[in-house]
Amino acid sequence: MHNFPAINDRPVRLGVLISGGGSTLLNFLDCIRDGSLNAEVPLVIASQADCRGVQRARDAGLECVPIVRRDFASLADFSDAVFERLKAAEVDLVTMAGYLSLLRIPDEFLGRVLNIHPSLIPAFCGKGMFGDRVHKAVVARGVKVSGCTVHFADNEYDHGPVILQRSIDLPEAVSADEVGRLVFEQEKIAYPEAIRRVASGRLKIDERRTIYS
Structure with a gap:
């Protein structure tokens, strides 16, 4: 049995993975603004450079990086690229928000990726x-x-x-x-609540x- 360490002295750092319109991301931002979710979003990764969520993320002032599967020779290389960016952004949790690309999750991120x-x-x-x-x-x-x-x-x-x-x-x-x-x-209720539960320890x-x- 194991659990995620509690984060109660600062906002939870979320890496958000998107493939479409970014509606779940926008819901996170609404919850952050109204104080119901103590979090911040240092990085958004999009599986397609032209999905609507990319512009929505940038309009919200967020760093949004497209990382596209077809640009990589293997699933392992693609997954490594995604998680290296997430590590560099020092995210606590990774939230798949309508993300449709298959990923291989490294051991150090197991128990830290939500869908x-x-x-x-x-x-x-x-x-x-x-x-x-x-x-x-x-x-x-x-x-x-x-x-x-x-x-x-x-x-x-x-x-x-x-x-x-x-x-x-x-x-x-x-x-x-x-x-x-x-x-x-x-979903708008469930996902922020899940993040709160994990971050509570x-x-x-x-x-x-x-x-x-």
């Missing part, structure tokens, strides 16, 4: 299940409840220990777009389980 998934893991998760694909699968299956999961990332898709989940009852005849909007409202990891006390 959010737009379903209640283990439902509707795994390789190829992300974004609208998840919400379309939810609608096609006709489930009555969906939600989001924040978990520690490891080197398997949607596999690491779950930190917290938030659920919602779905309306009848709901569309995938509406599911996405409803779930994102829960009170969240312990016991194999595949987390214990928060």
